[in-house]
Amino acid sequence: MSEKIRKRDAAAAERITRIPLKYPAPRAWWICFAFSLLLLLSFAVSAAVLLISGVGVWGNNIPVNWGLAIANYIWFLGIGHAGTLISAMLLLLGAHWRNSLNRFAEAMTLFAVICAGLYPILHLGRPWFFYWIAPYPNTMTISPQFKSPLSWDFFAVLTYLTVSILFWYIGIIPDLAAVRDRAKRRWQQVIYGLAALGWRGSARHWARWNQAYRLTAAIAIPLVVSVHSEISLLFAAGPIPGWTSTVFPPYFVLGAAFSGFAVVAMIAVVLRHALGLGMLVTDRHLDLLGRFLLATGLMTAYGYVAEAFDSLYGGELQDVGTLMDRLVGAYAFSYWGAVILNFLPLQLLWFESVRRQPLMLFLIGLSVTIGMWFERYMLLTTSLYRDYLVSSWGQYHTSVWEWGLYAGMLGVFLTPFLLFVRFLPVISTFEVEEALRETGDLRHA
């Protein structure tokens, strides 16, 4: 490795630690931030209306008592999964190119999981009693029903959130120390100093850190699989046609990875443009994200086919009826919306020139994100609105407060994410440097 390349790449890596201290693009950031605060306001209002008036303000009703709230819960949780998968799986595989993506992908996970976790709580009816799901010694001497999917949810989301936060945090500590050492202003030194926990980069610290980081990664992978298959198991726990197909667990997990990769691709394109990180998030990274998107997309498509096949091959009338409801029923728009938005633009990713084009990748990612939202919506409503009892057939119409809450949740996601971009190193600098040392060139890192 020539000295010149080394210096150039080291300079590129150093640039990231400078971002939190001297932010390069304030105006665009302020516009985005104002917009996300507006969305956050929508959250506050919608949540307040919900708390005052009760869940009745939503369009949920019997039989469709899982409307947007649960569809969005699954959607957000799914988006979160890609962050953990990128970081943990690729860390264990030793794929150095992950270093340019993992930090913001993990941050995305974190905020998406928070949004996801809020939904079932708000959906409870009396959200202020949500802690009743937790097993704690209470004066009523009752405990949660552990055979109920609701308490599975509690443990799954809690664990997933805790593990995501810890994994992300120990990954960022060394970079926080680097920012601390560069900070010139007192308040920055104090804040970053506290956050870095006094990290000094000692060899013994690194050795233990490596063990803990890799172990957490290894444990996080089965966790991702378990959390999303838990959701599909939760579906199967209720006697509803169309929710009992055995392809559901892998289909849910892959769909989650699919939507997550789509959002990671979108964020990568935007960040790289906004912060001038073209040197670190290269065309090759976009190309690899495109490949991942294509691969997980095709696996999700297999899930669609297998699900239809399952209903037809099983031949149970109600299942076939639900399949028909999906194809031509009252909510057929969501099925076809999902199929078209998920899989048609996706086919463009077969071409390398498309994968390397940021704008195209962004648009395909957007299409998949919306498509996957349609899929979650479709899975819920088309099954619920006509279940086994003809007497309880009914329609579901989303209400304005559901949409208000959904827009607000995007604010709950975007606001901390923008703060993260502004105040923390968005790319793992020390891992980039480590990869640099091992591979010699940033471009191949």
Added chain:
Amino acid sequence: MREPRPGGDLFGLLAEFDRPERLVEAVKRARKAGFTAMEAYSPYPVEELTEALGFEENIVPWLTLAGGIFGAALGYGLQLYTNYAYPIEIGGRPLYPWQSFMLITFELTVLFAVLSAIFGMLLLNRLPRLHHPLFDIEAFQLGQSDKFFLIILSNDERFHSKRTRTFLDMLDPVRVEAVEHTEQPE
């Protein structure tokens, strides 16, 4: 490895290098010269450094395993106990269905394994520690990617402020600095 107690005049001697390879070389030579109480610092993990220091420890993996086992026992035990103390018999279903208990058991296994891995790592590293004598050294900055440090602590048996400094100078570092004890409470 214990750090020197406050009270003496020196905490240690710090040598700065500009390449990880030089630091690894310096650590090897210091060990050969008989020093034992030393520590090396790098802005990113350098595997050879850990080997050169002769540092082998597998406490973190064992802690993780122990945490996982504890979590599993806690998760399963919790469900078993509550179903025993508050039996809910519905539809003739078994009182202790291990299948439906597995999910929470698994989640708590993961939770406690990760908690003990990460907090164990912090504990073994004596973190958080918000002040350290090294932070008083102007040149000690991890923000620079090409700064690597070797410190020989003053509680080393062979430590002698003049002779050790001469030894460190021989290793061809960028600079050698004396690290004082900090006056802040430890």
